[in-house]
Amino acid sequence: xxxxxxxxxxxxxxxxxxxxxxxxxxxxxxxxxxxxxxxxxxxxxxxxxxxxxxxxxxxxxxxxxxxxxxxxxxxxxxxxxxxxxxxxxxxxxxxxxxxxxxxxxxxxxxxxxxxxxxxxxxxxxxxxxxxxxxxxxxxxxxxxxxxxxxxxxxxxxxxxxxxxxxxxxxxxxxxxxxxxxxxxxxxxxxxxxxxxxxxxxxxxxxxxxxxxxxxxxxxxxxxxxxxxxxxxxxxxxxxxxxxxxxxxxxxxxxxxxxxxxxxxxxxxxxxxxxxxxxxxxxxxxxxxxxxxxxxxxxxxxxxxxxxxxxxxxxxxxxxxxxxxxxxxxxxxxxxxxxxxxxxxxxxxxxxxxxxxxxxxxxxxxxxxxxxxxxxxxxxxxxxxxxxxxxxxxxxxxxxxxxxxxxxxxxxxxxxxxxxxxxxxxxxxxxxxxxxxxxxxxxxxxxxxxxxxxxxxxxxxxxxxxxxxxxxxxxxxxxxxxxxxxxxxxxxxxxxx
Amino acid sequence: xxxxxxxxxxxxxxxxxxxxxxxxxxxxxxxxxxxxxxxxxxxxxxxxxxxxxxxxxxxxxxxxxxxxxxxxxxxxxxxxxxxxxxxxxxxxxxxxxxxxxxxxxxxxxxxxxxxxxxxxxxxxxxxxxxxxxxxxxxxxxxxxxxxxxxxxxxxxxxxxxxxxxxxxxxxxxxxxxxxxxxxxxxxxxxxxxxxxxxxxxxxxxxxxxxxxxxxxxxxxxxxxxxxxxxxxxxxxxxxxxxxxxxxxxxxxxxxxxxxxxxxxxxxxxxxxxxxxxxxxxxxxxxxxxxxxxxxxxxxxxxxxxxxxxxxxxxxxxxxxxxxx
Numbered sequence: 001x002x003x004x005x006x007x008x009x010x011x012x013x014x015x016x017x018x019x020x021x022x023x024x025x026x027x028x029x030x031x032x033x034x035x036x037x038x039x040x041x042x043x044x045x046x047x048x049x050x051x052x053x054x055x056x057x058x059x060x061x062x063x064x065x066x067x068x069x070x071x072x073x074x075x076x077x078x079x080x081x082x083x084x085x086x087x088x089x090x091x092x093x094x095x096x097x098x099x100x101x102x103x104x105x106x107x108x109x110x111x112x113x114x115x116x117x118x119x120x121x122x123x124x125x126x127x128x129x130x131x132x133x134x135x136x137x138x139x140x141x142x143x144x145x146x147x148x149x150x151x152x153x154x155x156x157x158x159x160x161x162x163x164x165x166x167x168x169x170x171x172x173x174x175x176x177x178x179x180x181x182x183x184x185x186x187x188x189x190x191x192x193x194x195x196x197x198x199x200x201x202x203x204x205x206x207x208x209x210x211x212x213x214x215x216x217x218x219x220x221x222x223x224x225x226x227x228x229x230x231x232x233x234x235x236x237x238x239x240x241x242x243x244x245x246x247x248x249x250x251x252x253x254x255x256x257x258x259x260x261x262x263x264x265x266x267x268x269x270x271x272x273x274x275x276x277x278x279x280x281x282x283x284x285x286x287x288x289x290x291x292x293x294x295x296x297x298x299x300x301x302x303x304x305x306x307x308x309x310x311x312x313x314x315x316x317x318x319x320x321x322x323x324x325x326x327x328x329x330x331x332x333x334x335x336x337x338x339x340x341x342x343x344x345x346x347x348x349x350x351x352x353x354x355x356x357x358x359x360x361x362x363x364x365x366x367x368x369x370x371x372x373x374x375x376x377x378x379x380x381x382x383x384x385x386x387x388x389x390x391x392x393x394x395x396x397x398x399x400x401x402x403x404x405x406x407x408x409x410x411x412x413x414x415x416x417x418x419x420x421x422x423x424x425x426x427x428x429x430x431x432x433x434x435x436x437x438x439x440x441x442x443x444x445x446x447x448x449x450x451x452x453x454x455x456x457x458x459x460x461x462x463x464x465x466x467x468x469x470x471x472x473x474x475x476x477x478x479x480x481x482x483x484x485x486x487x488x489x490x491x492x493x494x495x496x
Numbered sequence: 497x498x499x500x501x502x503x504x505x506x507x508x509x510x511x512x513x514x515x516x517x518x519x520x521x522x523x524x525x526x527x528x529x530x531x532x533x534x535x536x537x538x539x540x541x542x543x544x545x546x547x548x549x550x551x552x553x554x555x556x557x558x559x560x561x562x563x564x565x566x567x568x569x570x571x572x573x574x575x576x577x578x579x580x581x582x583x584x585x586x587x588x589x590x591x592x593x594x595x596x597x598x599x600x601x602x603x604x605x606x607x608x609x610x611x612x613x614x615x616x617x618x619x620x621x622x623x624x625x626x627x628x629x630x631x632x633x634x635x636x637x638x639x640x641x642x643x644x645x646x647x648x649x650x651x652x653x654x655x656x657x658x659x660x661x662x663x664x665x666x667x668x669x670x671x672x673x674x675x676x677x678x679x680x681x682x683x684x685x686x687x688x689x690x691x692x693x694x695x696x697x698x699x700x701x702x703x704x705x706x707x708x709x710x711x712x713x714x715x716x717x718x719x720x721x722x723x724x725x726x727x728x729x730x731x732x733x734x735x736x737x738x739x740x741x742x743x744x745x746x747x748x749x750x751x752x753x754x755x756x757x758x759x760x761x762x763x764x765x766x767x768x769x770x771x772x773x774x775x776x777x778x779x780x781x782x783x784x785x786x787x788x789x790x791x792x793x794x795x796x797x798x799x800x801x802x803x804x805x806x807x808x809x810x811x812x813x814x815x816x817x818x819x820x
Contacts, residue, residue: 046537046564050546053781140693186682189600189657189817196603198575201568322708323692324685333705334543338784342708407536407566448682455679456651456695 003129010356014364019059023361026063027369030070035078035086036402041071042328043405049335057339058354062361064335065315068328069121069362072311073369076113076304080106081380082395084215089307091210091437092275096292096299098218103295106384107239110377112249112297113304114370115241120257120305121366124312127261128319129359133348135313136320139265144453145463147266149473151446154273155438157280157480169435172426176439179204187451199411206272207406209440211399212416213433217423219392239377241297249301252282256302260309265316265325274310275303276438284483293432312362319347319355524584524761528559532577533589534570540702540785544618544749545589547781551772556764560587569593569658571601578606582754584761587615590750592660595804599812600658608805612752614798615766618773620748621787622722623664623700624707625735626715631697636672636719636738639698643674650676653696655684657817663808664700664721664745666815671740691715702747703728704786721745728786748790750797766794 013019033044045064052060075087080097093113100109127135142150155173182193183203194200241249256278263274282302283292292299317323322342324330341351348355384391403412423433457463464470531549535541542564549560565573570593580586590612598608625636633639643650654662657680669676679696681687684705691699692714699706700721707729710717719735720726723744735743751769753762772778773791782789792800 043537046542046546049543050550053547053777140689143690143693143695184657186656186680189680198568198572201571202566317689321692322705323689326685327683330539330683330685331537334540334785337704338543338781340784346708346712408564409567409572452679452681455677 006352006356007129007360009352010358010360013058013353013357014062014360018056019062019357019361020364022055022059022063023066023365024368026066027070027073027365028372030067030072031074031369031372033067034071034074036398040087040406041068042331044071045328045331045335049331049338052335053338057336057341057351058357060335060339061332061354061358062365064332065358065362066365068314068332069308069311069365070369072308073114073117073373075307076117076300077110077373077380078398079214080109080113080300081384082215082391083218084395084399085210087307088206088210088272089275089303089310091206091214091272092279092303092434093300094214095279095434096294096296098214099293099295100297100300101384105295105297106381107377108241108245108297109300110380111239111374112241112245112301114373114377115246116249116253116256116301116305117308118366118370119253120260120309121312121369122363123257124261124264124309125359125362125366127313128316128362129356132316133320135265136317136323139317140321141469142266143467144449144456145467145470146473147449148446148453149464149470149477151442151449153473153477153480154277154280155442155446156477157277157284165430168429168431172431172433172435173439173443176436176441177443179209179436180440180442180444181447186448187455199409203444204415205403205406205412206441207403208412208416209419210437211403212419213423213426213436215395215399216416216420217427217433219395220420220424221427222388223392239381245297248297252278252298252302253305255281255285256305257309259302260306261313263306264310264313272307272441274306276441278302278306315358319358322347524764525556525558527585528561529556529584530580530586531560531562531589532573532586533562533564534566534573534591534593536564536566540621540747540787541589541591541749543785544782544787547778548618548769548772551775551778552768555768555771569597569600571597571604574608575605577752577754578611580754582613582756582758584753584757584765587751587753587765588612590614590748590752590801592663592747592804593658594750595801596658596663596808596812598805599809600817609798609802611755613755613757613762614794614801615751615753615762616769616773616794617790617792617797617800618749618751618769619782619787619789619791620746621785622703622720622726622746623660624703624710624720624726624729624732625664625668625698625700625718626691626706626710627698627718628691628694628696629713629716630694631716634716634718636733636735636740639718640672640674640739643672643676647675648677650674650698651679651696652676653679653681653687653690653699655687656680656682660745660747661687661700661702663811665698666817667743667745667811668700668735668740670811670814671743700745702786704784707786726786727788728783747787748800749787750801762794 029044030041033040044067071087072089075090076093078084078086079090079093080101083094083098085091085094097109182200184191184201191201259278259281260274279299279302282298283289314325314329317325318329318333324333399416400413403416406412426433453463464474531545533541533545545562549562552560565576570591574594577586577588594608597604633642652665681690687699688701690696703726706715709715717732719733719738721735721744723736725734770791773789779789
């Protein structure tokens, strides 16, 4: 296989004026919907799908793909500026990104997010081009037992994410887990904690939780402050990251890219989990973990790299095996089918212009996104100068629109308000929302896979230790547990 | 094509201009129509709805706006439609959940038959029984014999409880007298991945999503769930002809309105929907989804839904799937 000639073919296709234009429309739309919470790539692609029937296949797929990875860029913007996660995967970016903004460093935070995304996106695309099929085959080895072990490892590692009190952190994880299992149980079809309310049958949405806990709660906390409002604007230093910032972010970006690429390939995990995982990793590796949660630039760079890398490698199972790794990918798959392209391993051979054209367009698209986003930083930051009496109602309005638009359900808006109150109470109790979100995401996945693994093994728990990948994760879990517990014990000994 | 659209817009505009002088009561429709879909964007229901709605808008001279109200396997959307004013400005997309929910959900705030006026069955698609290549049985007969020797040992995957993938397998077990172990996944993607990886042995997948894997040898196609062979894969036998006579499972899409919608409006909606379904573009797009146009009469469609409800009530009871 001659990769160079394939890429030449791809760039030839992608650089046609028509395809360039559709790529640009895609990433522009993606950036816009990424900024709005709730209105995500899934909804946008679903709405635009019928329009694309009349477009040539390459243009259609290029544009729809652009919306998806473009939204990962936009998602970080509101997370950093106003603690409002625009996209599922950007919830983690809120933790340090928003703190950076409060310190007047919104510009560097936004810039590093864009740079990290560009790097990760390009590497992700390179992976698709070089080793797509091999990676996809490898990902198939992840069965229920492997997922269980992986989730267990992530959950144990999450003890690290909580800033201070381990007990409070654990309580938050459990609370998140309980919220996560509301709805129909995948394995048995039983409803849990739905109280006969049909709206709860499919569970409580991620947007409701993330927007409520981060954005709404933050506003309530701010309103309570008697002292003249915190003015970030006076402190705004420079818009671009300093040399030191870049140096601090370089390795986190590389590691974030690696973690994100890994999770992106696994069906059902995707960008959200990858940004959490990489955040945990950075916090553990940092010389001074206390900086995390207080505006550490690594805490923005790594998750943003991870979610963008995952957004790209998410395409691998879809393009090479015809398997959707997420709902958005399922939609893209439908778009291809309806264009008369039979998805599956043969796409690379039968429609090389589509496959390589898409790959080339992704590189171009990622570059467009940075060019599009960097000049916007000044504009975004200047929005922070708006007085709170304008800013807060606008944020709340976006929260409402976002929550409503996920399933056109007014109940979700009320629910989000309730979660906002919960977030306020948690803030008063000095409990961090991050472990709660992690529990919410991981808990149901862990439960689902654990029960499935035991169902398949007919109740034999040794299955987790006899499969090599699962065993590896189990050993790693024990290692993480030891690392987490050891310093805690030492601290106790010191205090005694 | 474009010219036609303009012609319609122009004629609609002309009509609108005439309305106040000609009649006190304007002809239906005078304002946009809400088209409720019981699934979030994504998935075939949404695609089918958005395929038809531009055509319907064109023919009716009013916007037909798709309103996605996902949740509870269409029960949320269906309840909204059941309670809507029956004036022709609310229409509902029906899916198999319309027929299975009465057996799966204990407390429904509507009656799947009484509360609706059925307009037409839009179309249907069938599933394809595929197995992992390492699984020994190659035909329906071999599968039945193999399963009878190993009760409860064969694992089958599904895209979730109550989905057509799940119910196909339950109907098969019920009719063939075999017992398998159900492993549910969250959606069609993960279910198919599990089959490709060999975690489960068999799967009744939506035909277009699995046929290529069968063609490339990563899966083995055994039989289709239609009564007749699929035009997309005429070489694959049906389950019915391979030893389980009468076996049929279809994923279907249909159009209904609240029960007391005036007959004249229902007739108009039926006429324009069938006209939209006869459009060659719509036909081709539905084929892309592995489906075929049905475009039945209101009576045929109502009978179809009644039949489906009765059929699944029996299977769901026999399978011991608990109603909530």
